[in-house]
Amino acid sequence: MRHLTTYRVVDAVARTGSIRRAAETLALTPSAVQRRVAAFEDELGQPIFERLATGVRLNAAGELVLHHIREEFAGTERLRSRLADLAGVRRGHVAIACSQALAPYFLPAEIAAYRTLYPQVTFDVRVLDHIAATSAVEDFSVDLAIVYGVDDLPTIDTIAAVRQDIAAIVARGHPLAGRAEVRLREVLDYPLALPHRSFEGRRLFDRSMARKGLAVPAYLESNSFEYLKAHVACTDAVAIQIPIGAPPPEADGPIVAVPIAERDLTPGMLTLRQLKGRTLSVAAARFVDRIRQSLSQRFAPV
Template structure:
């Protein structure tokens, strides 16, 4: 099924805030996109965008229209997926919004899932937890994985994986043979942590100051879980992550996850979410079942 050119052009401009950037992404001339928008504005009798010095911003009418178009595009994808299921083609598309730190868990699940449903295509978007919620509710993503999503009537938590933070180190580190370790013992070694402003950094700073009376001194800091793991594996220091973050490296023997014993880190939850009341495509429903089952079975060490 074909979507109207206006809907495609309008949605892309709304996402990118610029006709030029939308034209580059769609490989369509800016004049063709601008013409479609101007024609619709004339037909509706209202502007859809405020023309700003540095781009375009949706008007109230534009917000209403883009919400309707995205809902229509999502519903159309669902219809197409259901028709494909009826044909026995097992095709479809699923868009997932993910927080940093959930990627490896998701890709492990997708590896198994794609063997059963090789015709399903996945689109993954990395963002912060609030961004995951926003994209799921706007229809930009079908489902999401977020840390501690807000309790809202329009957000459905399909499954949650509860965990706590532990110390992460190379397998031959002096503390790697321990079943548990204290913060004071970790403080005797170089440390690797998340950047300032990161939620995990704020948790570590708070717990560290309460336990040891000072802030942690990091030999290196990084903006992503992947970079923190790389720094730890290259022996720049002990890192602080969850067992979810390092499951692959622990299984391969590259890293060791050691629970912290002298401090009670706040419990957190990685939650699989969808928009409450929204019909899901067959492909999305199947993937929700796969991810929820994997989260139920996941053996994640944490302090109760």
């Protein structure tokens, strides 16, 4: 598999857009990286990078080559995983793209539980919006995506889909804390600290407001749910989050989640996705099965 070394060099140059930065990533000299790329282009019979004053970028041929390289990486990882499984050693690597909501509670717990069974499996978790996560699935950068937001694509298989409505996130001492549920109009009695409009949850929240003829602007917006949670913990503001990203009821922290009445909201959907027709490694396939089961046990399927 000596060719994989060259593939890793090409992949690093494509990701960094620079011979020098790729060399730093790979612990090689820039001249060694340059020679490897040049030799690969000579073997192909055409260049795959455009040389720019600020670095390099893939040309059209290079995009095709990179897609092939990442397919090879995925196939090699699948082979290694199967060989390890055959030998009784449960090894492998699982690359995941996920929405921010999965990062604080659900995914860490699922990975920790999985690694108690298979401690030699490694993980790469990338927090991305649902469009970038889907692109990462398509170009073999990740094995699977768990994202909030729906866009049907012919290249993507949706393995599981569960309903995710929106909850109000408030400080533990807030007047709304401790309620079984709140109405949307009650939430609007307090300052709103909301995610940017690029987030699916914000779009659904705004859609629900418009449907009811309500218009209360947020006094604070952020692209970080961690910041929003920290902000409401020390103010009387209300943030929003989906249940999978909200603190669980048993959590003893500075914030709590209060469900907003279903009849007031446009429903949302969390999906588990992989590339259509792709055969995952044993480690990744087992993890997908685990996530699918966990989602179906905790939330209403769509």
